[in-house]
Amino acid sequence: MAGQIPQRFIDDLLARVDVVEVVGERVQLKKAGRNYSGLCPFHQEKTPSFTVSADKQFYHCFGCGAHGNALRFLMEYDKLRFPEAVEQLAGRLGMEVPREGADDPRAQARERKRKEGVNLLELSASFFRERLKMPEGQGAREYLERRGLAPEVIDTFGVGYAPDTWESLKRHLGERGIGEAVQVEYGLLVHREESGRTYDRFRDRVMFPIRDIKGRTIGFGGRVLGDAKPKYLNSPETPVFRKGRELYGLYEARQADHRLERVVIVEGYMDVVALAQFGIRNAVATLGTSTSEEHLGRLFRLVNEVVFCFDGDRAGRQAATRALETVLPLMIDGRQARFLFLPEGEDPDTLVRREGSEAFQDRITCASPLSEFLFDQAAAGRDLARIEDRERYASQVLKAIGRLPEGVLRSLMLSELSRRTGVEAANFSALLARGEGVAGRESRGAQEPAAMEGGKGSAMSEPPPRGESSAALARRSGGALSLTARALQLLLHEPALVSRLPEEEDWCPEEEPDGVLCREVIRLLRAGGYRSPQVLLAHFHGSPEGERLAALARRELLIPKPARGAELEGLVAHFRRHRRRRSPQEEFDALLAREKAGERLSREEKQRLMALITELHR
Template identity: 50%
Template sequence: MAGRIPRDFIDDIIARTDIVDIVDNRVRLKKAGKNYQACCPFHNEKTPSFTVSQDKQFYHCFGCGAHGNAISFIMEFDRLEFPEAIEELASFHGIDVPREKGQGQPDPNKRAQLEDDFALMEQVSRFFQQQLRQHPEKDKAVEYLKSRGLSGEIVKQFDIGFAPPEWDGALTVFGSTPEKQQQLLDLKLITENDKRRRYDFFRDRIMFPIRDKRGRVIGFGGRVLEEGGPKYLNSPETRIFHKGQELYGFYQAKQANRKLTRLMVVEGYMDVVALAQFGIQYAVAALGTSTTPEHVQMLFRAVPEVICCYDGDRAGREAAWRALENALPYLKDGVQMRFLFLPDGEDPDSLIRKIGREAFEQTLDNAVPLSEFFFENLTQRHHIGTQEGKAALRQEALGYIEQIKADNLSALLQEELDIKTRGHLASAQAVNRDMGSVKKFDSSRPVRTAISPVRKLIRLLLLRPQLATSNPEVNPQPLDEQLSQGLKILKKLHHFCMQNASAHTGLVLEYFRDDPDGKHLNKLLHADHDADETNPDKLYKDSFSRLIEQQLHARFEQLRVKNSLTEDEKREFMLLSQTKMTYTTE
């Protein structure tokens, strides 16, 4: 596997990037005082509330709360994963992304090889499109597409093509050298028999290019035109194509929807294309496999609502249950997964042609929620009219619920389970749940009061990292983390700012992206953004003075309630008692 991207490179590319250029290439910005404004690209609005700060290299929307640095913006707007966003940013600057060496580090020439692979796949895709327009037998392919009700516009949108019936169509065009033929073999564009004869892998088929999240062609799906052979033939696994990690139509859905809020998982290429022609441009298809954990993660990162569409027969419901099982560890509060089971003999392509877009979307709105399908499936396996059946149901259901990391959803499913298995088992479970609800004190969490001195210091350093070096007398490092909530985070942030005198908000956020405490920093930035612009140096020093007072008061209370004190603690207690305490705990 590829090595990690070095931290120094990430810091360097953030330092050389102007977030205004990155955002303005995607959303037209207008100057507004010292900042820039636009209507937010992440929610619908008529009055601009999306602000980009060139000084802080940070964006923030006062409407929906979206915020982050240049990398965060690329990830959210282009819907890319972190490594892909770094690649995109590096491409913007015209530089290569280095990788740290480690076990399994690829050959130094692998990057060039992959780029050549993607270029060849794109050329082959265009070749298939050209054959659909020019090949002597193109009419049968065109007639098939027309018979399926596809328009020329939708065929062009999805780059659908035609693999000619000849044995060596692609081989002749792209296999001019032994090296090129080997590349065609590696990418499974041609195949070789036992007699070492080579010929095209796809022949006489409607061709659907499969694109990755960045729009690069990584494989193909081919639909047979006449009887004989498998109905659909997909590219085998290659060094650039892993079917369990890709979804057909995902790239097109992102391109068609600036703000993608829903994705519908269907079974076939033709379903995706037909739905798009009717205006449902948010359908994707698994590539000849069931919905995998990698698919689920990809979906939940992209949208808050996922609808899985299956046949209503036993096989369809079994496939839906497998998707549910794969989804459980990745469910989170704020997202929902639902299931749509089609009438007998229907698929999305045929159904939308019968009832139209409006009625079809209404069926989507009425899709079965995950929780309902979850209990519907489990209660069919157990006889809950008996205590033994209830016990068996509870045991199996809890095994699934424990996989869910979404606290609210997990609690609601447990409540529903209690109702369905009401009795002594439910009572025992309720007692256990109540006992487990007592939360331990966590000194690593920032205090929630808006005027907490620790909270204020963290916010000030986030917005103005230079405060650390310009006020060296403010030093939280010697303070006791047990006496002030959130002090651990403040110390880490202060240390980073002292070591990086020229850091801005965007660089700080990037440094703490993978830090367990990073989420707390984002929460602090989310609230009252830009509220600390007036005399920040004085506010910074005053907040530190209040923190010292808080520490002294907390230490006094710690000693006061202690049963017995050492001689040193007695002297410390007397000294604290004589100190006039002006700080009041919040």
């Protein structure tokens, strides 16, 4: 039915529905603290990073970034359009979806136009497939045969042929009542202003339908048979097709394997189809554009690993540099990006035919990790024995690291840069903090720089803003940590250490700063079996506790990895030796002092403070 769904109805619907029930019907969820967690349905993972909040009626995956309410979940998971998702949610509650302007002729016209556009592209794809089988498609069939494509692969990708005439498609669609204006709007006809003439955009080309994630044709790519230019011709931007968003072959890759773990990005349609012919079904191609952040965002919602495949010439290296700059801000922990350079003069199509599938798969497996490519690229053409060249090398790498999100990869990259240059990692951290506006703010917004702990290489902290207490400043800028916070920081950086803690939680003093939060983190780690700091942080996203944990996670942990377990056990032993139950008055005084000092108490601490006020003033 045509007509717009009123916003007030959508708001009422979302207020009535329970996102935990909606998600829980499709994803196995487990109670984890205040939230529910499970394996993310939008990308491949082994450790849960998907969390659903009953309080906020919101889901969030720290691994791939998927997030939203119950309506968004249905759209993403069930591949529904917005009106269909609203109808399904409303049906759960026995509600009828109202429509505004359902009888409005303009609304009806918009609905007809949308359906006409969808039908138009599907009819065109069918037309091209039919022409490939006819006598006029013999040249195209011979071309595909020379390229070694089997009929099954041609059918899978819906390959067709655009006849070598000016108006074949135009007449075909016109006979089915589709006007020229719509054909022009959806990129099938070219309109000449000076003559007013329209004619088929695609002529004498092998046609590759470009499909969206649901398999609907949204555009076309045509490969010329002869020497005409351009060699490849894509549909222009239309109401349903945007080059900077769509990827050729993504639908087919998901059809071949619904649980993709890796995607290889190549240059053209024939590369995708040729690789599929040899059993490599996880390749996609951009459509005449560089790989965009939107491209990568879509892919990382489906897979954890992306492999960029480039020619080994200068143009390929330049394209790889652009891809590196695009992918850096998206490299949250758990994601991988690698770079594969082919021998000069080869492309995936020619190389897989010459070497075979197994050899090409080996090349993919051995592709350079992002870190290796970044360091090698910065070192190219530089004599690292010279101080000046080493400085430029370090500056280039440091600028790239500044574009990475906070996390383990960023820390490891700083450590590796330190190892390669002989400069202490703490100094690089200080440079990043001071140069945040140049190197990193463009990709991470106005986040606070990671603060270092005291000691050699520490940067001088800035003066506190007017009215900010010294205690609050210590938290914000990375001053000395309490022993409880120290234990919490160890668990954040290495969640597996929870296995070395005693089952009883009485060692962790609730009355100490961060004590309540520490206990909650321990319970969550034990309940979920998490091993990723990012998954843990996702459970507290958007809360004061989350801000506190994020601040601790950003601080560099100077304890060597082999010594961390012993450090945590030593903290437990210390607390047990000095355990003494505070009187209500002492506990009240301690909490009140922190509140007055400007520190942000957790929700549990605030509740305890109010309870103590009541208890002490009876």
